[in-house]
Amino acid sequence: MSCGEPHETDCSEVLDHLYEFLDREMPDADCTKFEVHFEECSPCLEKYGLEQAVKKLVKRCCGQDDVPSDLRSKVMGRLEMIRSGQAVPEHDVTATPQES
Numbered sequence: 711m712s713c714g715e716p717h718e719t720d721c722s723e724v725l726d727h728l729y730e731f732l733d734r735e736m737p738d739a740d741c742t743k744f745e746v747h748f749e750e751c752s753p754c755l756e757k758y759g760l761e762q763a764v765k766k767l768v769k770r771c772c773g774q775d776d777v778p779s780d781l782r783s784k785v786m787g788r789l790e791m792i793r794s795g796q797a798v799p800e801h802d803v804t805a806t807p808q809e810s
Contacts, residue, residue: 713751713752713753713754715750715751717747717750717751718743718746718747719743719744719746719747721747721751721753721754724744724747724748724751724754725754725757727740727744728757728758728761729761731744731758732758732761732762732765
């Protein structure tokens, strides 16, 4: 997604690192760069707002349950695959095949 306007920080870079921004897992200088981008780019600001709302909803609805460590590992593994640009299989590659 891109708004078609030139920005100091490209829309694709912002969207590729949106969750890092939401979770404050990036350096302050990068956060500032993203905040400036959101002030200039309404499509990215809208996407940010949507993702922020989803994150709050998930936290409110699911924040009280303990997450099994194996599930957390699987989710983190998938996220790393996505972030590195690897193809993510549609089936669960971590599941044990069931015997017939």
